[in-house]
Amino acid sequence: MSLDFDSFVLTASTADLSEEPAAREHADAIEFRMDLTDEPLAVLEQYEGELPILATNRAAWEGGEWVGDDEERLEVLAEATQFDAVGAIDVELEAILDGDAENVLETARDRDVSVVASSHDFEGTPSRGEMVSTLTEAAKHADVSKLAVTAESKKDTLAVLAATEQVTAHGDRVATMAMGEVGSHTRAVAPVYGSKIGYAPVDAADATAPGQYDLETLSILASELSS
């Protein structure tokens, strides 16, 4: 199932693929957080859902929970691309720039699986110029460049939205959001400025990042604002 991100894709972000039927009503895809579950490849093999999957195997050094060797982490992510339901994978920009992701990127391209190159800032929000550079750099290596930052002020949220608009106007596909309470509204508003991916838990209690709306809420807000 392909995921091309030509228009906004709302993902139900989860470690539990059995949530797919509950997500179907509001989501366009599932973000499967492989790092948050045991035996993710076995789980993928048994997946019979309708929604395509964006597979993420987030490193501990990027805020995820994959414990163990990074080479193995990327290998497991590459193996996830063998399943038809996997339409996209998320690869950390840092791993790409370090040269560690060559195999997983090549495997994804061979199998026509889209790549999201992501980076996160859990401490704060860089300047608009720095965010534009990061997004532009990531776009050279992937179909979508994603940046999640932590907003501490409304000024920060405006900088994220401005960077989103600038890089989108330049012709790159981006996914952006400000984590944290102050940044919550950017999850609904960023798509207006071009952001192509939203992340939300089916149940608010299972959030995979700070400041996420639950899936139904983000679906309503994003579609009202973007229509």
Ligand SMILES: O=C1C[C@@](O)(C(=O)O)C[C@@H](O)[C@@H]1O
């Ligand atoms: O990178 C992202 C974005 C995210 O961190 C968010 O802020 O919604 C949620 C993660 O599950 C996903 O992999």
